[in-house]
Amino acid sequence: MPLPSYQIVLASNELISPNVRKLTFEFSKPQSFSYRPGQFVSFSLPYGEKPLKRSYSIANLETPDEQGLVTTDYLEIVISHVANGRATKIFFEAKAGDSFEISGPVGLLVLGAELPKRIFLIGTGTGMAPYRAMLNQLPKLTEQQFHILFGAQKQQDMFYLDDFWQAHQAKNIQFHPCLSRQIDNFSFDCYQGYVQQQLVELKPDPETDLVYLCGNPNMVDEVFAMLKDKGFGVKQVKREKYVFSKF
Numbered sequence: 001m002p003l004p005s006y007q008i009v010l011a012s013n014e015l016i017s018p019n020v021r022k023l024t025f026e027f028s029k030p031q032s033f034s035y036r037p038g039q040f041v042s043f044s045l046p047y048g049e050k051p052l053k054r055s056y057s058i059a060n061l062e063t064p065d066e067q068g069l070v071t072t073d074y075l076e077i078v079i080s081h082v083a084n085g086r087a088t089k090i091f092f093e094a095k096a097g098d099s100f101e102i103s104g105p106v107g108l109l110v111l112g113a114e115l116p117k118r119i120f121l122i123g124t125g126t127g128m129a130p131y132r133a134m135l136n137q138l139p140k141l142t143e144q145q146f147h148i149l150f151g152a153q154k155q156q157d158m159f160y161l162d163d164f165w166q167a168h169q170a171k172n173i174q175f176h177p178c179l180s181r182q183i184d185n186f187s188f189d190c191y192q193g194y195v196q197q198q199l200v201e202l203k204p205d206p207e208t209d210l211v212y213l214c215g216n217p218n219m220v221d222e223v224f225a226m227l228k229d230k231g232f233g234v235k236q237v238k239r240e241k242y243v244f245s246k247f
């Protein structure tokens, strides 16, 4: 069955780091939309004879109902700049009032009903969007301990930091920013290195842990291979790779 489609209108388009823009849309037809934090939507972008189909994670920070569902009237996404990227050009140049068509929501990178004791939410760059969408859910899951690992090259490449630090104040959430290419002038405590290295220091254990991975396909594959070596099964590592589209 085809996924429902929606008409949305761009409300704002803001640069939030040197390479990332945050786009906020309002739903125009129909006027509301339901999703589970962690899911993504697919844009159908006019492009010559055949529209471009591009996926983007829902970054909205809202509170789901008891079934884990959010009903909303807006959509927030974050897009990183890809050199010569076709969708990148469209989104980076889009103006308030421009109309778009999306379908969805899609995706299994969501928090399930049965969760183990310790959960790692690991992302690089815009791969943090699904975890930002989960931030209001996590403090309520008091039986679980969450470790959020945000990988970027430099502090200037990070965004949504206020939201992640705010979440870090909850007893069951720890935020670990990891910077791979900055050696000093930090304005907060951070790990110097890759998310992969920070994860090793937190001693992932297949007996107690579930790992979510999102973003750069190389990072996702590398961490997954490492976890497999440590005895993690496929169901203990949920993966969302931001793979490029063929067209």
Ligand SMILES: Cc1cc2nc3c(=O)[nH]c(=O)nc-3n(C[C@H](O)[C@H](O)[C@H](O)COP(=O)(O)OP(=O)(O)OC[C@H]3O[C@@H](n4cnc5c(N)ncnc54)[C@H](O)[C@@H]3O)c2cc1C
Pocket (backbone or CB within 6 Å): 040, 054, 055, 056, 057, 058, 077, 078, 079, 080, 081, 082, 083, 084, 085, 086, 087, 088, 089, 126, 127, 129, 240, 241, 242, 243, 244, 245, 247
């Ligand atoms: C499930 C899913 C969720 C996604 N969510 C997000 C999201 O929330 N935010 C986000 O920014 N992106 C996300 N993506 C990636 C996004 O869908 C597009 O692939 C991306 O925006 C590039 O599209 P484009 O049309 O601009 O580039 P294209 O025109 O498709 O590519 C142009 C050239 O750049 C290369 N290329 C494409 N992407 C990259 C890249 N990332 N790095 C280096 N080279 C590249 C291509 O091989 C090609 O040579 C997601 C992808 C998937 C599958």
